[in-house]
Amino acid sequence: MKKRIIVLFIGIVFLFSFPNLIHAGKTRGLTDQTITIGSIMDLTGPASFIMRGTSAGAESYVKYINDQGGINGRKIRYIVEDNTYQPATAVAALKKLVYRDKIFALCLSGGTVCVLAMADAVKRDDVPTMCYSGSEAVYTPFRRHLFSAQTSNERYGIGVAEYIIKELKPKSPRFASIYQDDEFGKSGLRGFRKAAKFYGVEWVGEKPYKRGALDFTSQVISLKNAGANYVYLSSLIREGSGILREAKKLNWHPIFSGFSGMSLGKLFELAGDSADGFIGSRDVAGWEEDTPGVRKIKETIMKYRGNLEGMHSHTNVGWELTMLMTEGLKRAGKGLTTDNLIRALESIKNFDPDGLAAPVTWGRNRREGAIGLKLMKADVANKAFVPITGWIMPELKK
Numbered sequence: 053m054k055k056r057i058i059v060l061f062i063g064i065v066f067l068f069s070f071p072n073l074i075h076a077g078k079t080r081g082l083t084d085q086t087i088t089i090g091s092i093m094d095l096t097g098p099a100s101f102i103m104r105g106t107s108a109g110a111e112s113y114v115k116y117i118n119d120q121g122g123i124n125g126r127k128i129r130y131i132v133e134d135n136t137y138q139p140a141t142a143v144a145a146l147k148k149l150v151y152r153d154k155i156f157a158l159c160l161s162g163g164t165v166c167v168l169a170m171a172d173a174v175k176r177d178d179v180p181t182m183c184y185s186g187s188e189a190v191y192t193p194f195r196r197h198l199f200s201a202q203t204s205n206e207r208y209g210i211g212v213a214e215y216i217i218k219e220l221k222p223k224s225p226r227f228a229s230i231y232q233d234d235e236f237g238k239s240g241l242r243g244f245r246k247a248a249k250f251y252g253v254e255w256v257g258e259k260p261y262k263r264g265a266l267d268f269t270s271q272v273i274s275l276k277n278a279g280a281n282y283v284y285l286s287s288l289i290r291e292g293s294g295i296l297r298e299a300k301k302l303n304w305h306p307i308f309s310g311f312s313g314m315s316l317g318k319l320f321e322l323a324g325d326s327a328d329g330f331i332g333s334r335d336v337a338g339w340e341e342d343t344p345g346v347r348k349i350k351e352t353i354m355k356y357r358g359n360l361e362g363m364h365s366h367t368n369v370g371w372e373l374t375m376l377m378t379e380g381l382k383r384a385g386k387g388l389t390t391d392n393l394i395r396a397l398e399s400i401k402n403f404d405p406d407g408l409a410a411p412v413t414w415g416r417n418r419r420e421g422a423i424g425l426k427l428m429k430a431d432v433a434n435k436a437f438v439p440i441t442g443w444i445m446p447e448l449k450k
Contacts, residue, residue: 079156079388079389079390080150080154080155080156081154081155081156081157082126082156082388083126084125084126085125085126085127086126086127086128086129087122087123087126087127087128087129087156087381087388088128088129088131088153088154088155088156089114089128089129089130089131089155089156089157089158089159089377090130090131090132090133090146090149090153090155090157090158090159090179091107091110091130091131091132091133091158091159091160091161091162092132092133092134092135092142092145092146092149092158092160092161092162092166092170093106093107093132093133093134093135093160093162093163093184094134094135094136094137094162094163094166095107095132095134095136096134096136097134097135097136097137097138097264098137098263098264098288098290098291099137099162099163099288099290099313100137101289101290101318101362102288102289102313102316102364102366103137103162103163103184103366104362105362105363105364105366105367105370106160106162106184106366106367106369106370107132107160107370108353108357108362108363108367108370109349109353109363109366109367109368109369109370109371109372109374110130110159110160110370110371110373110374111130111132111356111370112349112352112353112356112357112371113352113370113371113374113375113378114128114130114159114374115352115356116352116356117378123378123381123382124381124382124385124386124388125386126388128378130159131149131153131155133145133146133148133149135162135163135166137163137165137166137263137264138166139165139166139168139169140169141166142161142163142166142167142169142170143169143170143173146158146170146173146174146177146179147173150173150177150179155179156180156388156390156393157179157180157181157182157377157390157393158174158179158180158181158182159182159373159374159377159378160182160184160370160373160374161174161181161182161183161184161185161198162184162185163184163185163236164185164186164187164189164190164234164235164236164239165234165235165236165263167181167183167184167185167190167198168189168190168235171190171195171198174195174197174198175195175196175197178197178390179197179390180197180199180380180390180393180394180397181197181198181199182199182201182373182374182376182377183198183199183200183202184202184369184370184373185200185202185236186202186204186205186208186236186239186240186311186312186313187204187205187206187235187236187238187239188204188206188207188239188420189235189239190419191419191420194417194419195419196394197394198419199376199397199414199419199421200419200420200421201372201373201376201409201412201421201422202335202336202369202421202422203335203410203422203423203424203425204239204243204420205236205237205239205240205243205286205311206239206240206242206243206246207243207423207425207446208240208243208310208311208312208333208335208425209229209239209240209241209242209243209244209245209246209247209284209286209311210243210244210246210247210446210448211243211333211425211427211444211445211446212244212284212309212310212331212333212427213227213243213244213247213248213251213253213284214247214251214444214446214447214448215331215427215440215441215444216282216307216309216331217247217251217253219441220307222281222282224254224281225253225254225281225282226253226254226255226256226278226279226280226281226282227244227245227248227253227254227255227256227280227282227283227284228255228256228257228258228259228275228278228280228282228283228284228306229241229244229245229258229259229283229284229285229286230258230259230260230261230268230271230272230275230283230284230285230286230287230295231258231259231260231261231284231285231286231287232260232261232262232263232286232287232288232291233260233261233262233263234263236286237260237286237287238286239286240284240286240310240311241258241284241286243446244284244286245258246448247448250448256275256278256279256280257274257275257278257280259271259274259275261287261291264291265291265294266294267294268291268294268295268298269298269302271295272295272298272299272302272304273302275304275306276299276302276304280306281306281307282306282307282309283306283307283308283309284308284309284310285308285309285310285314286310286311287310287313287314288313288314289313289314289316289318289319289322290322292310292313292314292319292323293314293319293322293323293326293327295308296308296323296326296327296330297323297324297326299326300325300326307329307331308329308330308331309330309331309332309333310330310331310332310333311333312332312333312334312335312336312365312366312425313366314330314332315332315333315334315338315365315428315437316339316364316365316366317339317340317364317435317436317437318364319332319430320430320432320435324432325432327430327432328430328431328432328433329429329430330429330430331427331428331429331430331440332427332428332429332430332437333425333426333427333428334365334425334426334428335409335410335422335424335425335426336365336366336368336369336372336408336409337365337368337407337408337409338365338368338428338437339363339364339365339367339368340436340437343407344406344407345368345405345406345407345408346368346408348406349367349368349371349408350363353367368408368409369409371408372405372408372409375405375406376397376400376403376405376412376421377397379400379403380393380396380397380400381393381396382396383396383397383399383400384396397414398414398415398416398418399414400412400413400414400421401413401414401415409422409424410422410423410424410425410443423445423446424443424444424445425443425444425446426439426441426442426443426444427439427440427441427444428440428441
């Protein structure tokens with residue numbers, strides 16, 4: 053009798069455990085027909101103008117791939133969450149995507165401060181992630197799950213400084229920076245300041261502002277009084293445009309420069325003629341460029357959305373990063389796991405994303421995918437950015 057009770061008890065335990073055992077044998081986010089991929093972007097906050105367009109590029113690439121038959125027999129199920137450019141919101145969005153939507157990976161994780169806020173959870177929950185971030189802090193120190201294909205803001209700062217010093221050859225340059233007071237902004241500040249020190253250029257100051265700020269009077273007055281004549285704006289387009297307008301209002305006319313988050317056509321709308329002469333930089337082809345890669349993006353978006361409203365150069369970034377994620381998925385094969393996806397992404401060497409950006413290389417201990425950029429000057433009269441360099445590689449060793 054006692055033996056029967058024990059056998060019955062074991063049977064009941066097994067019966068109730070069986071579904072969990074079956075579930076444990078599955079990989080989160082995968083079925084025989086689908087791969088669930090997430091994206092966490094600013095859709096309503098201060099960087100939403102940029103990230104909505106970026107997300108549209110990613111979503112259109114997913115639809116394009118699915119129409120080609122998907123990845124190794126699986127279609128991509130794509131889910132986007134809004135992080136409002138706030139770290140706490142980003143962490144909550146990741147939790148929802150992992151535990152409710154059961155994502156396999158993140159093809160876009162937008163905003164440096166948001167990526168860093170999620171870094172521990174991404175590792176704990178085993179989520180391979182394509183970072184949409186402008187700072188080397190996402191891969192320094194090394195984080196196995198985080199992949200960056202974009203040139204860092206630090207390298208932008210170095211590249212712009214080297215162009216000023218070597219090509220413009222100013223007689224008495226005095227460098228300074230106005231930067232967003234977080235890791236994204238500090239990255240560009242580090243690069244510009246590091247180049248100034250390396251090349252013996254006088255550094256006259258740096259002034260931060262809080263993310264989402266609207267008033268830049270004190271920063272402009274301080275650096276104007278310091279005599280700065282070359283100023284790197286480690287800023288996104290809304291705040292950067294405000295700085296340019298304030299500088300003109302206070303009759304201060306240094307040469308302003310900045311990274312790709314300011315080098316968009318929207319600058320002419322937000323900054324007006326204050327943008328004239330601004331030196332912009334990009335690590336991806338411009339939306340206005342007539343190249344096969346850009347034409348393909350525009351044709352695809354027109355097919356699925358019916359218009360190109362709200363699209364810009366960072367739409368190309370969304371397309372590029374999703375292309376890289378799907379390349380990893382293809383290389384990982386049908387027996388897909390998060391571990392072999394990571395190893396597949398690490399196998400990518402000198403990958404050409406249809407000419408949209410400089411070649412991308414990762415490796416077992418490398419997560420910085422690209423280091424190239426190109427510079428252009430804002431032409432307010434024609435509301436266009438005019439290229440002033442081809443692809444350049446910052447020479448100063450970080």
